[in-house]
Amino acid sequence: MDPLSVTVAAVSLVAGIRTLLVSVNDFARKVRDAQSDIDLVKNELELVQYALVFLTDYDLIVPQALTVQFSGIITQTRGIVDQIKTSIDEQSAARISRRIRWVVSGREDMEKLRSSLEQHKSALDLAVDCLALYVSTTCLLNLQTSL
Secondary structure (H helix, E strand, C coil): CCHHHHHHHHHHHHHHHHHHHHHHHHHHHHCHHHHHHHHHHHHHHHHHHHHHHHHHHCCCCCCHHHHHHHHHHHHHHHHHHHHHHHHHHHHHCCCCCHHHHHHHHHHHHHHHHHHHHHHHHHHHHHHHHHHHHHHHHHHHHHHHHHC
């Protein structure tokens, strides 16, 4: 995957996260018992979003080795975001009381998804740190060469 494709995937995932945050906020308003759990998920989603926005700032600088890493992380994170959306949609459409359904199954499912999202966010953070280090090193080498 080329760096531009990584950027497109990152921008697409950011858009998906923004849409999901609207659904998550709506669900939290409807199911007050879910508020604290949903806040944790929202925080992770926002942190992933920030890392992806940082990544898009360096779209054409990403070396091939990191491009492969970013591609895998973004693809897997997209899957988790889709699962969170599906879970929220199912919880929202429940025929039985949303509150009861949340306590019986939703909370546990969402905690597993949040934990998985947190792990992927950490991997994304490490990859972004590697990119920042690569950019810094490249700039220093170019500066030394020009002197």
